[in-house]
Amino acid sequence: MDISLLLQFFINGCMLGMMYALVAVGFTLFFGVLDVIVFSHGDSVMVGAFAGLSFYLLCMYLSPGMPVWLVTLFVSFAGMAFVAGFGMLVSRFVIMPLRSAPALNTLLATMMLGTVMREAVRLFFPDGSNPKPFPRLLPDWSWKFGGALLRFDNIALFIAGGLLIVGVALLINHTRLGMAIRAVAQDAEAAQIMGVDFPFIVLLTFAIGSAVAAFAGLMNGLYYNEINFNLGLLLGVIGFSSAVIGGLGNIYGAILGGFVFAFLQVFGTVAMPFSSAYKDVFAFGVVIVLMAIFPTGILSERQSQRV
Amino acid sequence: MRQALTLNHISAAYGKADVLSDVSLTMEPGRITCLLGANGAGKSTLIKVLLGLLKPRAGEIFFEGENIAGLQPHEIIGRGIACIPEGRRIFPKMTVEENLYMGAYQEPSTERIRKKMAEVYALFPRLQERRAQLAGTMSGGEQAMVSIGRGLMPSPRLLIIDEPSLGLSPVLVSDNFRIIRRIGEAGTSVFLVEQNVRQTLAISSYGYVLSQGRIVARGNARDLRDDEAVREAYFG
Numbered sequence A: 001m002d003i004s005l006l007l008q009f010f011i012n013g014c015m016l017g018m019m020y021a022l023v024a025v026g027f028t029l030f031f032g033v034l035d036v037i038v039f040s041h042g043d044s045v046m047v048g049a050f051a052g053l054s055f056y057l058l059c060m061y062l063s064p065g066m067p068v069w070l071v072t073l074f075v076s077f078a079g080m081a082f083v084a085g086f087g088m089l090v091s092r093f094v095i096m097p098l099r100s101a102p103a104l105n106t107l108l109a110t111m112m113l114g115t116v117m118r119e120a121v122r123l124f125f126p127d128g129s130n131p132k133p134f135p136r137l138l139p140d141w142s143w144k145f146g147g148a149l150l151r152f153d154n155i156a157l158f159i160a161g162g163l164l165i166v167g168v169a170l171l172i173n174h175t176r177l178g179m180a181i182r183a184v185a186q187d188a189e190a191a192q193i194m195g196v197d198f199p200f201i202v203l204l205t206f207a208i209g210s211a212v213a214a215f216a217g218l219m220n221g222l223y224y225n226e227i228n229f230n231l232g233l234l235l236g237v238i239g240f241s242s243a244v245i246g247g248l249g250n251i252y253g254a255i256l257g258g259f260v261f262a263f264l265q266v267f268g269t270v271a272m273p274f275s276s277a278y279k280d281v282f283a284f285g286v287v288i289v290l291m292a293i294f295p296t297g298i299l300s301e302r303q304s305q306r307v
Numbered sequence B: 001m002r003q004a005l006t007l008n009h010i011s012a013a014y015g016k017a018d019v020l021s022d023v024s025l026t027m028e029p030g031r032i033t034c035l036l037g038a039n040g041a042g043k044s045t046l047i048k049v050l051l052g053l054l055k056p057r058a059g060e061i062f063f064e065g066e067n068i069a070g071l072q073p074h075e076i077i078g079r080g081i082a083c084i085p086e087g088r089r090i091f092p093k094m095t096v097e098e099n100l101y102m103g104a105y106q107e108p109s110t111e112r113i114r115k116k117m118a119e120v121y122a123l124f125p126r127l128q129e130r131r132a133q134l135a136g137t138m139s140g141g142e143q144a145m146v147s148i149g150r151g152l153m154p155s156p157r158l159l160i161i162d163e164p165s166l167g168l169s170p171v172l173v174s175d176n177f178r179i180i181r182r183i184g185e186a187g188t189s190v191f192l193v194e195q196n197v198r199q200t201l202a203i204s205s206y207g208y209v210l211s212q213g214r215i216v217a218r219g220n221a222r223d224l225r226d227d228e229a230v231r232e233a234y235f236g
């Protein structure tokens, strides 16, 4: 195999890994803090992509002369803020009311919510059932290394995603609010006894996890230059699997899990003797084996491991 | 004299199971008031109600003259109440120091937090040695120190302590009671919930006995101690 092709696969794996890690972080945060699996989380990624596209169109309509870098920033922040707000509404009106019900109810409710989100975008977004071109908001500089193409937008997205994850990790491990999030994850009642405003911390957690998912959606759009209403379905399953193989509740596990999954897919593409269409089959197959070897995730010491 | 805490006719239940019926009690400021009762009497439930973690079916709660029933737990803590919960409830994946910080979660002044932390370390030198250790990896006795230190961090005006001697060796239990006595002597109102009748009454000034969700006896600690009937009826 040619080295430049390997490099191309490596770049591809890094990009996918970052995207999966961004999605997995949300799953793991929500599980850590509230013991719930939020199945609509993948669809928040999709809503993030469509919100980004909408804000882009809004920008073009209101001030077509706006410099591209400003449009990019606006689209990113507005898209993330929109999904963060949406996530807060979901936590307030879907997750919290179901807190005293069996966990299965939350799982079902969020599964249905995900369907509602997908169908809503399909029905109400103009021509929503067809793929939409996503604007190129980053400069298309690139460098050739033999047969491999290193693109500036890939590097920028990778770095931005990395900074976002590092930012979340710093927030959780080194700020007062982050300490409250960890306290709630470890013992919600004890945290309340210390004076933590529990409903506020839940809202904050959902805002963070959802904003990060929105960024994954924007990254998806900018990477593939195309989005569609059901892109969150597979991304959700992959993000959830990544969080589980890393160890649900552990942020570093979620990041690791995301990259493990991405490189399994890439490996499946490179090394399998059949078509790359089987890369997901291969990756999910290995995930099942990994789960058998590490029943509570790679980075989890115990069932009770949290955030 | 204004009472530190007054409960009027509190009733509480989990779903359909009534746990507290018509509980009334008062606590004088700067004293140790105790609540004695066997396992399952409803002591911890009463604390949950006090802290706003469980909504009472009926009744009023006054802290320093203001009605706090219906407030959110973080608002009640913000009024100057702290609690050392049953079973320590330390944050196992946090260091000793982070646990202490959590105790002072609502304290805005880092200066005051630092001062208070120095006081806690002076009281428990062992915690200072272990301040970077994850609390979950410590021994039961050390975790008890973390829990007590954490409860002292916010400098509460009312400290609620739920069964501090649970699961500790006799020597550690005596240490604990000595520390609680000192907290009371320093002017903090203490609500001490216990099953350990003798040592609790020895450091309390007033006591209540809870049985099956009702207050069945009350009086000065000395009188309760000498009350054979109470002893035999409720503690075997």
Ligand SMILES: Nc1ncnc2c1ncn2[C@@H]1O[C@H](COP(=O)(O)OP(=O)(O)O)[C@@H](O)[C@H]1O
Pocket (backbone or CB within 6 Å): B014, B017, B019, B037, B038, B039, B040, B041, B042, B043, B044, B045, B046
């Ligand atoms: N979360 C709960 N849900 C239902 N019943 C409870 C709950 N917590 C306690 N109980 C019941 O309430 C009664 C009083 O419990 P508790 O207040 O913990 O007693 P104590 O602290 O005096 O040992 C017991 O019968 C107990 O089984």
Ligand SMILES: [Mg+2]
Pocket (backbone or CB within 6 Å): B043, B044, B045, B086, B162, B163
């Ligand atoms: Mg109890």
